[in-house]
Amino acid sequence: MSSKGSLMFVLHAHLPYVYHPGDIDIVEESWFFEAVVETYIPIISFIENLSRDGLHPSIAISLSPTLSAMLENKELERKLSDYVAKRLKLISKEKENVTNPVIRKTLDMYYNLYSSAEATLDKYNGDLVGAFKQFSQAQLIEIMTTSATHAILPLLPRPEAVRAQMAVAADDYLYRFNKKSRGFWLPECAYEKKLQTYLKLSGFEYTFLEAHALEKFDMGVYSPVSAGNNLKILARDVTSSRDIWSAQFGYPGDPNYREFYRDLGYDADPEYIKPYLGMGQGKKPVGLKYYRITGRDVALSEKQLYDPVAAEETVKKHVEDFIEKRLKQCEEIYSHKNSKPVIIGCYDAELFGHWWFEGPRFLETVIREIRNKRVPLQIVKPAEYIDSIGEPPVFEPEISSWGEKGYFDAWLNESNDSVYSDIICVTDKMISAATRFKNQNLDRLNQRALNQAAREVLLSQASDWPFLIYVNSHRTYAFSRIREHVSNALLLLNQVFSKNIDEKFLSNVENKNSIFPYIDFRVFASASKF
């Protein structure tokens, strides 16, 4: 049977750069450990499972440079191993104490999850980027990059800063994967027209936008378009995304699925759980969650016990529903447009596993069912799809993002706008310094100081900081990170200009914010290689 249309799954994997060398039990580093165990390793596992059974996953993953750097960081790797070992110890202790058979089933599930994490880390020698690289080389998946530190590019007023975010990301990808990234994930799908020029000049062939960027295009989001400069635009389908993304209407809100917010770290006796919480005050999540969502308006204290078997049955039901809806959607689009659509589902990777615990299982089962049952839907990767369709029609996309209200409100509002003065100011100073020194023969120390200043400026621009301030979560940490990077960059630039570089300080910040090892500060210069 010929296909009724194509499905494209795009997972955007990103975490801000949260590396605190020498420190232990940093809460923000646990974001990374949780995401590795609950999301990245389950994704690796389902790619392996499908591949072992001769089924191509054909998903696209955008791996942010900050996440990739953390995945390759040896100290974080050691801390991750400790984190996993500690959780396995806690699970064993829980198994000794818990008699309830339903919780014991859940504990078995967690044992498998953490054992699998340990085995996967062992199998790839701790190199999870290497695992993704192998899958990409085997053409099982496609990997693309995103801006260097996940900056919202329309909120950078200087073109030099936008180009630096793109060029550093492009070089970082080339260094890591030995080839260029054809695609570019725009952080939060944040787009404005000037970006198409910089994307094209940076060597990227396509990007993804939010649906309403193409709302005036007659084929809607179901067919790529070419922006004026031949940059290919693929747009997110809201209908299929809603099934998965929406906490209110989507699958992740099903009463049988695991409740994210009720965690043993909050429920257990403080003395009992203390050894597993690490240092610092207060209760923290430990990743063991024994309850299910139960109902939308059910208080956390009233939640019922999670049953992995019931959750698995629900996954099957949702997979069936998802495939049926996509087939119907393809038929409807074909009947209106007389053209086979491509339905593009873009998601934060961390939704799968971390937020929606059953998400990786859902995605694996969708792909498995479509492949095994020869459902007339093609699962396609972006580059192979673009290569197969000829020249798409030219259309100028509109300014947009996939954020709240469709634009940049979440990253620029009264709660967080105070951070932009410093970020823009230090970026201006970096551009001036790079332009001033770009053709000078600098000694190693000056070169190092300017390169580190460039790293600090990029890190200050991360979208995560204003977002965390906006949602009032880790707000102090977010403010402090911007302040730290701005302050480091200013100090280093001042030291370069005053010919008085403090080598000890430079070594400290190089050690701490050790991302982009091959960066050249000249990427910020006004008359750059573009």
Added chain:
Amino acid sequence: MSEKNVNICSGEKLVLLIKNPETLFVLWSFNETNERNFEKGIYTRQVELRIFALSELLPVLSFKFDFNDNRNYIQMPVKEGEYFASLYARNEKGEEMKLLESNVILAPVGKSKEVNYTYGSQFFKRGQI
């Protein structure tokens, strides 16, 4: 007007950022000389922000602010096109001076989406209990 914040990086600038198709964010800071001129009363406290279309000589919008109210949300010009802003002050004799000029923005057309619009980032990076 947004909350006051102490910044650690100083340098003169006038910046326009697009928040959404209806709203522009404007941000400025002065060099030390101009800052002093305001504080000493050499310049009047009120500054005028004018928005110009790149293709036109006359401003399409103008707004008056206290020189210290340096972060504001203003309405977007209604016509799609390229715009920039200039910030003017007056001295004690009433003479007008242009102090700052902004980056150029491409004003979009469109309207903000409904609050319940299905957007991607509704799962926060770290939720609250």
